[in-house]
Each structure stands twice: as C-alpha cells, then as structure tokens.
Amino acid sequence: PAAPSAAPAAAAAPAAPAVSDNAIKSPMVGTVYLAPEPGAKQFFNIGDKVKKGDTLMLVEAMKTFNPVEADRAGTLTALYVTDSQPVEFGEPLALIE
Numbered sequence: 001p002a003a004p005s006a007a008p009a010a011a012a013a014p015a016a017p018a019v020s021d022n023a024i025k026s027p028m029v030g031t032v033y034l035a036p037e038p039g040a041k042q043f044f045n046i047g048d049k050v051k052k053g054d055t056l057m058l059v060e061a062m063k064t065f066n067p068v069e070a071d072r073a074g075t076l077t078a079l080y081v082t083d084s085q086p087v088e089f090g091e092p093l094a095l096i097e
Contacts, residue, residue, distance in 0.1 A: 019080060023092035024068060030061035032068075032093065034083045042083075044076050056094055059087060070096055 026032070034042045034057050043055055050056065055067040056076070078095035081087060 019092045020078075020095050022095065022097075023078075023080065024056065024071060024094045024096065026059055026087040026089060026091045026093055027068065028059055028061050028066065029089050030059040030066070030087060032081045032083070032085050032087050033058045033060060033065070034079070034081075046076055046079060048076050050074065050076055050096055057081075068093060072096055 036043065036058070043057055044050055050070045051073050052070055054070045056070055057068045058065045059068055060066070074096040076094060077097045080092045080094060087093065
C-alpha cells in the first residue's frame with residue numbers, strides 16, 4: 001500500500017533540484033510563448049546573452065500578451081517551459097546567470 005503513494009512523489013521530485021531560486025518566474029497564470037508570433041524565431045535560446053529589460057517570452061492571459069523581461073544581464077542558461085505551455089503564477093520560466 002505504501003509503494004503506490006511513494007511513486008508519484010518520486011516522479012515529481014527530480015524537477016525541483018534543477019530549478020534555481022534565482023529563476024525568472026511567471027508574473028501571472030496564463031500560456032507562455034517563446035516567440036513573438038507563431039512561426040517566428042524564438043526571442044532567446046539557451047546560451048544567448050541577454051540584457052536587463054530584454055523580452056525573454058510572453059505570457060498570454062485573457063487575450064493580452066504580457067512580456068516577461070530579463071531582470072538582469074547575463075547568459076540564458078535554462079528554459080523551464082516549452083512554447084504554448086500553461087503556467088501558474090510564480091512558476092519558474094528561465095534562468096539567467
């Protein structure tokens with residue numbers, strides 16, 4: 001009886017250590033888009049240099065597209081989301097180091 005309840009917890013746990021406390025987080029609940037429009041080039045890719053204020057992605061909520069901006073300059077080292085993925089408020093989106 002204990003094994004089935006332990007398996008789901010173990011499946012969810014591996015993602016947590018990879019997310020840094022310094023991650024850029026979603027400002028709202030919505031759908032994340034990594035490019036300005038369908039078929040367009042992604043704003044930034046892992047390894048790209050970014051400047052403070054650069055738009056990293058968009059979060060669409062109620063037909064409004066809200067930019068998620070870099071809060072510091074550095075290198076984009078991780079993307080924790082994929083294009084068109086639903087996100088929650090405070091969910092980690094990306095990491096700049």
